[in-house]
Amino acid sequence: DQQVKQNSPSLSVQEGRISILNCDYTNSMFDYFLWYKKYPAEGPTFLISISSIKDKNEDGRFTVFLNKSAKHLSLHIVPSQPGDSAVYFCAAIITGTASKLTFGTGTRLQVTL
Amino acid sequence: KAGVTQTPRYLIKTRGQQVTLSCSPISGHRSVSWYQQTPGQGLQFLFEYFSETQRNKGNFPGRFSGRQFSNSRSEMNVSTLELGDSALYLCASSGAIGTGELFFGEGSRLTVL
Numbered sequence: 001d002q003q004v005k006q007n008s009p010s011l012s013v014q015e016g017r018i019s020i021l022n023c024d025y026t027n028s029m030f031d032y033f034l035w036y037k038k039y040p041a042e043g044p045t046f047l048i049s050i051s052s053i054k055d056k057n058e059d060g061r062f063t064v065f066l067n068k069s070a071k072h073l074s075l076h077i078v079p080s081q082p083g084d085s086a087v088y089f090c091a092a093i094i095t096g097t098a099s100k101l102t103f104g105t106g107t108r109l110q111v112t113l
Numbered sequence: 114k115a116g117v118t119q120t121p122r123y124l125i126k127t128r129g130q131q132v133t134l135s136c137s138p139i140s141g142h143r144s145v146s147w148y149q150q151t152p153g154q155g156l157q158f159l160f161e162y163f164s165e166t167q168r169n170k171g172n173f174p175g176r177f178s179g180r181q182f183s184n185s186r187s188e189m190n191v192s193t194l195e196l197g198d199s200a201l202y203l204c205a206s207s208g209a210i211g212t213g214e215l216f217f218g219e220g221s222r223l224t225v226l
Contacts, residue, residue, distance in 0.1 A: 004155075006155075032212070032213055034213050034214065036217075041219065042219055043117070043203055043205070043217030043218050043219050043220055044156070044203070044215075044217045045217070046214050046215065046216075049212075049213065049214065089155060089156065091156075091213060093212075093213040095212070095213075097169065099144055099146045099161050099169075099205070099207050099212075099213065099215060100146070100158050100161060100169045100171070101148075101156075101158060101213050101215070102158070103148075103155045103156040103157070104155055105153060105154065105155035106155055
């Protein structure tokens with residue numbers, strides 16, 4: 001049972017344009033959501049997060065939007081840069097339940113020149 | 114500040130053997146968690162240790178086990194290896210409990226032949 005889903009395995013965007021990565025979840029107990037970025041041969045690195053009491057969190061070029069009623073979140077990258085090419089994982093957690101993250105299967109973003 | 118260190122980085126085993134993977138967390142981090150990454154499955158939670166105690170366990174068979182030492186270093190062991198155990202095993206440490214903001218190592222890539 002995949003509680004966190006990333007239905008797009010890959011996405012290609014031109015440099016300078018907006019990249020939008022989507023994530024859906026099914027467990028209404030999740031109350032904190034994170035995005036991780038992973039380059040080949042490296043471990044995932046934390047990118048940005050959002051609490052369920054918010055609907056938007058922004059950090060530079062990265063913005064995460066949360067729609068609780070739809071159980072949907074998205075990551076916007078504006079403007080996209082070639083260095084953003086990586087696999088992006090959406091993750092969810094029930095705060096207070098240790099560090100047990102439930103991850104999606106990832107979306108490979110390729111930013112082309 | 115040194116990052117999370119995992120050893121070995123790559124290893125090849127045959128079915129039926131056992132393997133032990135090691136993880137040294139970031140200095141001062143007392144929480145260590147382990148994840149398995151396979152193609153199409155994303156990252157799946159194995160277990161988490163805090164102060165030498167297992168705090169949470171994922172849905173993996175008993176062949177997967179782990180432990181944490183007093184210096185917060187952790188090991189995970191997989192016994193009676195199966196072909197399906199071939200994966201990237203990622204260790205992560207955290208200084209803040211339950212926030213989901215983890216620092217990952219580069220992983221140990223296990224191939225079972």
